[in-house]
Amino acid sequence: MSVAAVKIIMDKKILFVEDEPNLQKAITEVLVQEGYKVFGAGDGEEGLKVAQVEKPDLILLDLILPKKDGFEVLKELKADEKTKGIPVIVLTNLEGVGDVEKALTLGATTYLVKANYELEDVLKTVKSQLKE
């Protein structure tokens, strides 16, 4: 890997909105090791605020969140000019077809069910998303 390539990865910022601290910790650990800068938010409102201030390159979003749920966060992210273009990976344990469809219609890029994916799979998805 060339120096320039490393520099690009170092600059990438990821926001992870998740109310379960143990889950957030494991993912953050891996992403930081991979050289990403990770911001965490524990509820929907905080997530929106961090997204507007930090303008991350990618957002990992849970759907069941305190204060403002993931669908609402997604809606507001896509309505705001500043955050509209940020790709959002929905990372949740809700998997009703209605939920999947709703999230994708609202503008989510990918939908992952937490219980069914390994940590490395999540990392792979994040990497391929940031490459595009």
Add this chain to the structure above:
Amino acid sequence: MNLKTLLKKLDFMAECRKYGLEFWQCPNSLFLVMGIIIIVAMITTYFIGIRLVDPEVVIITVCSVTVVLLVIGHSLVNSFARVAEANRMKSEFVSIVSHQLRTPLSALKWSLDLLRSKRLGEINGKQKEYLDIINESGVKMIKLVNDLLNVNRIEEGRFAMMPKLFPLSELIEETVKELKLMAEAQHVELIFKNHKKNSDVYADQEKIRMVVQNLIDNAIKYSKKEGGKIEINLDIDKDEFIKVNVKDNGVGIPNIAQKQVFGKFFRGDNLIKQKVEGTGLGLFIAKGIVKISGGDMGFESKE
């Protein structure tokens, strides 16, 4: 039949007690009470009719008995509603518990993934062995929770399908390839015979994959440990339906258990003796998926 099983059969309240319903809330007991009242009322009316010639008395008796029966009938309808409600609550309970379990299970799984990936440092042989054991148990729990959620969705009729046209033979080939190693490890031969060129079906591909995986997986698990042979045939039946059968030469299912094969938590006696792993929900889910897709599933076995 001994006395105990006879009494058990006569215990009409047993089912209601399971749902926590009392005598006056239980359809079975209410039916019995209604039956007795009707018989007694008819006999009494008969005697009143022949002893007292006054027709008003007969009419009043019949009317008052009818009122009593109406009241009981009303509680009967209510009691059915209660049974349905109890059943719904049970499903909802399972659904909530399963969903709630998924979050801590995901945290467990990801933390384990992290440890086992050696990103946090090297782990020695023994440590790895135990981490693998925890991981295996975690994976099993997630599978069980997923199965329970699927059972719930099938029972409540909200198992959503995303159907499209796809060749079933390719899906089977892929699955056979995936499971070939597992079969070989148990000295089981896995053969797929495709008798039909066009095997396009309109269904949810991933759900049907679950079904095919489940059937072949079962066949491997329950095959003879030496010289086991599984044959999968794809053909078209007389009604122009695509018919797939998976045949093994394993232990078979005893006649008395054959009715329950597609029930929930089914484990045949033969299977328990062999200590085969599984949730016992696979075939219930598989049949549910096939039924929703407009097909059907059955089986034959020699004990």
